Amino acid sequence: MIINHPLLGPRDSEEFVYLGSTDLIDRPTNWEEDASSEDFYQYQYIRDNIAGNHRELWYHEQGDQSWLVVTRNTITHEITNVELAQDVSRAMGRGK
Template sequence: MIINHPLLGPRDSEEFVYLGAADLINRPNNWEQDASAEDFYQYQYIRENIAGDHRELWYHEQGDQSWLVVTRNTLSHEIINVELAQDVSRGIGRGK
């Protein structure tokens, strides 16, 4: 698979480490509250596991060390979209 890095252009997926679904960006912020146990359980252990277009986190370990949000089809391995995770994160009001 070739991942079209937004800054570096097309790169072999072998240069990357795969983490999992992009939902992992949404770490619960309510860790001081009692309700957070359930939220962290859902965050840590439960997966949508989509058959189709899947947004997921790839880390460019052997490149510029950036985190990417890659939209990839889990039935065909076709890569549809690649974004910098920091842009995605800022877009939903997380990060700086």
């Protein structure tokens, strides 16, 4: 698979480390509340496990060490979009 890095251009996926769904950006912020344990459980352990277009986090370990959000079809492995994770995170209203 070739990942079209927004800053560096096309790179072999072997240069990257895979983390998982982009949902992992959205870590619960209510950690001081008792009720947060259920939120953290859902965040940490439960996955949508989508068959189709999946937004996922890849870390360019052997490159510029940026985190990317890659939209990839889990049935065909076709990559249709690559964004910088920090842009995605900001758009979600979080810090970088």
